[in-house]
Amino acid sequence: MKFKTLKTDAELLSYSKTVAPHIDVELPLEYLKRSKVVACFDDEKNICGGFVIVKQGPFRVLESIPTAHSLATRLNRSSKVAEITGLWLSDNVTKKRESLNLWLRLIWGMITSGKNKFTYAYSLKKPSVGKLYQAARPRVLFSGPTKILPGMPCADYESVEFFHLKNLLSCPFRRPDLFIKRFFGERKCAESSVMLTTISGET
Numbered sequence: 001m002k003f004k005t006l007k008t009d010a011e012l013l014s015y016s017k018t019v020a021p022h023i024d025v026e027l028p029l030e031y032l033k034r035s036k037v038v039a040c041f042d043d044e045k046n047i048c049g050g051f052v053i054v055k056q057g058p059f060r061v062l063e064s065i066p067t068a069h070s071l072a073t074r075l076n077r078s079s080k081v082a083e084i085t086g087l088w089l090s091d092n093v094t095k096k097r098e099s100l101n102l103w104l105r106l107i108w109g110m111i112t113s114g115k116n117k118f119t120y121a122y123s124l125k126k127p128s129v130g131k132l133y134q135a136a137r138p139r140v141l142f143s144g145p146t147k148i149l150p151g152m153p154c155a156d157y158e159s160v161e162f163f164h165l166k167n168l169l170s171c172p173f174r175r176p177d178l179f180i181k182r183f184f185g186e187r188k189c190a191e192s193s194v195m196l197t198t199i200s201g202e203t
Helices: 009-023 029-033 070-077 096-111 127-134 165-169 176-183
Strands: 002-006 035-041 047-054 081-089 117-123 139-145 157-164
Touching (some): 029 035, 070 139, 081 096, 117 165, 157 165
Antiparallel strands (some): 002 035, 035 047, 139 157
8 A cells, every 4th residue: 555645636636536435525626725635545556545634724624513613713713723534444455554554644644734733523423433533532512413515415413523633642652452453453344444534424
């Protein structure tokens, strides 16, 4: 599995269309152009996973909150906040170490982004995704039906959250058992599609 940072419009559109069936939203090109988009490719040079770090607001995850929220508004305006979306890993990737490689690449992208807080959301229909974030001690901003934004076929019930980078970086020391269990050996079918994203069904 090889990683590549996507930059051209054609590459970004290809990623959006490839990931859309897995995250239930087609991320707009304009959104991806102000983001860091990293894709991983299999031996046949097909996209088999990746992630998006949106470095400039407004952030879709925060815009999807249907009611006034003062903290979400402040986060949306802060220069120290980024959004994680479009995180996905194909069912065909069966080794947990490949999942670890993707997570390490994502974490490195967060460390080098110059941001110290990260926002995201996950569908309440997929609680296992939420469990992935619990080790980072996130704070819930909103839980319930979100607004429909461009690229979304319908609304969804989601949990919109954010965490501090320092909490994520301390995870291996606070919960070494979590990393050993999750990232060594074979991946189960239920684990195969990893999606951590932002709005209405994007997880």
